[in-house]
Amino acid sequence: MKNEFDAIVVGGGAAGLFCTAMATQRGRRVLLIEHGEALGRKILISGGGRCNFTNSGTQAGNFLSANPHFAKSALARYTPADFLALVERHGIAWHEKKLGQLFCDGSARQIVDLLQAECAGATILTNTRVERVERGFAVRTSAGDFRAPKLVIATGGLSIPKLGATDWGYRLAQQFGLKLVTARPALVPLTFLPADAQAFEGLAGVAADVEATAGGARFAERLLVTHRGLSGPAILQASSYWQPGETLRLDLAPGQDLEAEFLRRKRSGERTQVKAVLTAFLPLRLADRWAQLHSLDRPLAHARDTDLRAAAQQLQHWHWRPAGTEGYAKAEVTAGGVATDELSSKTMESRRAPGLHWIGEVVDVTGHLGGYNFQWAWASAFAAAEAL
Ligand SMILES: Cc1cc2nc3c(=O)[nH]c(=O)nc-3n(C[C@H](O)[C@H](O)[C@H](O)COP(=O)(O)OP(=O)(O)OC[C@H]3O[C@@H](n4cnc5c(N)ncnc54)[C@H](O)[C@@H]3O)c2cc1C
Known part of the structure; x- marks a missing residue:
């Protein structure tokens, strides 16, 4: 395997997979690193196994963040209708349960399959631990050393540790001098x-x-x-x-x-x-x-x-x-995370560390219950992918 890429994405959940897909489709050579055995494990258990993949009424008011305006730009550029169009292109049947909450008729597995199909052409490593990250970016992993000028962190929050949640993203933020909003269990x-x-x-x-x-x-x-x-x-x-x-x-x-x-x-x-x-x-x-x-x-x-x-x-x-x-064992999400004033709302790039992007739940943007958290994962991933 060649070890030079245009971008490396760490975390193979909703945000990391979608960012990998969108950047690969823009012609970027992308490496996705996931430390667990499988991709999208939280998606599989979401929405009672049917994945509430978006909410048709998504607005910035459906999110908590120290800066309530931060999410607006990304949410406006990748909307619930955009994700729904993708779901329909893959022939996935869906229904609205209530209050704009859209679910698969079949199973959440269909959303993971969709994301994996959209990632065609990307290099994906599972069961791979990131050991060190240096500016530039040089990424040392249990599967070898890789380099890319862009690094995207999509390692999620602390909820459901048994599905691979870690504080690794927060520790990396500290390594690069980024402020954090204290994490706490939410939707719990x-x-x-x-x-x-x-x-x-x-x-x-x-x-x-x-x-x-x-x-x-x-x-x-x-x-x-x-x-x-x-x-x-x-x-x-x-x-x-x-x-x-x-x-x-x-x-x-x-x-x-x-x-x-x-x-x-x-x-x-x-x-x-x-x-x-x-x-x-x-x-x-x-x-x-x-x-x-x-x-x-x-x-x-x-x-x-x-x-x-x-x-x-x-x-x-x-x-x-x-x-x-x-606690985190039962919390659907983690509130807090990388402070939004550290990031560009257009590209999710850190102001202090150019080339380093943060997407999904690791960022201090937390949705209400009802498909908003996945919509944030898709929208923030799309915003970052456009800048890779
Ligand atoms: C039970 C449950 C049901 C839910 N249902 C819904 C729902 O129906 N609708 C909705 O909108 N939201 C739902 N959510 C919330 C939603 O799942 C999350 O907000 C969303 O998955 C966040 O996406 P993410 O990609 O940021 O993080 P995650 O999906 O958590 O992905 C992070 C990935 O990074 C990996 N990772 C972590 N650390 C490292 C590391 N150091 N190196 C490499 N990889 C690493 C993890 O293994 C994981 O695969 C639910 C959550 C739970 C727990």
Whole structure:
């Protein structure tokens, strides 16, 4: 194998594969290095095995970053419609699940196959460790030494270590003097403090439509009680905005006025249990438990107005303090990463290290749940490939 290339890409996930494909198709000689046994392993498990490969409504507002404007340029130059056109060219059947989320009808494997087919002509090394990188760029690996004037880092974040996640990209950033925004698990289930664990014991599997608010962001989606805490799309989304020690605000009956409902039905003399009123808004097991916990396990007529008001307030303005997150083992993504002010938003190239580009999740751009993270991987990869 010749060891001189136009560009070397490190990381064979979504961003690295797509960048390799786009640069190769522009006539560049590209070497892709992946330390794992296989390419695109996270894609294979994504979207419950069907890969939510983009979101048709993608906007910069769907991403967290210290600079909320950074992603705009790349997202505008490679859009969800562009990726969808590619999916259709490969004859992959797809469907919209909800809220613009596009999934394969078949399997996520189809997206990995698409990417590998698009990489035709590139040199790809798997099971290969990068040992040293020097300016220029000289890359020493377990499979030999390689050189290229351009180096693209697509090593992703810290989520799901068992699928090959490492902090290698962050360490390389430090080697080149680039600032990092502290990494933290995002799109991650949150855990109960002991008192809540007791209160929710036996309710794992219960789900409800809620509104979850954290750090000023509000999400109206599903909540799921787990054995360790709360999860489901509403909690995963809010977790990206949650900081340790803070509370999340939960409304378990969004769009309703529970207090008015309780008092109206009490005044009209209804002979019903409080929990029967609650079951119109909450799943039976949760309504039951809530009534027990708030001493409202009684007929509506016997409940004091102040207790009903307090219960309604708690259900609709629940300030829930999580113990923490389930960590990188369960986090769908990693927030933080290489600081965007170190990079050109047009080319993803480091200002301090010309020729060194950063794409995908390793950068401090983190999408909401719903196909946005892959769209960022494609768009940032495309932006870098245009400059290789
Ligand atoms: C369970 C799960 C489901 C998800 N579902 C979706 C979804 O449906 N839609 C969506 O938009 N997003 C989803 N995501 C998020 C999405 O998978 C990531 O945001 C996306 O894969 C990031 O792409 P990337 O190429 O930057 O990083 P990755 O896909 O993580 O790829 C990084 C690659 O670099 C390799 N690597 C790491 N260190 C080194 C090194 N030192 N040398 C060589 N190689 C290295 C890794 O092995 C890996 O192959 C999901 C994530 C998880 C965990």
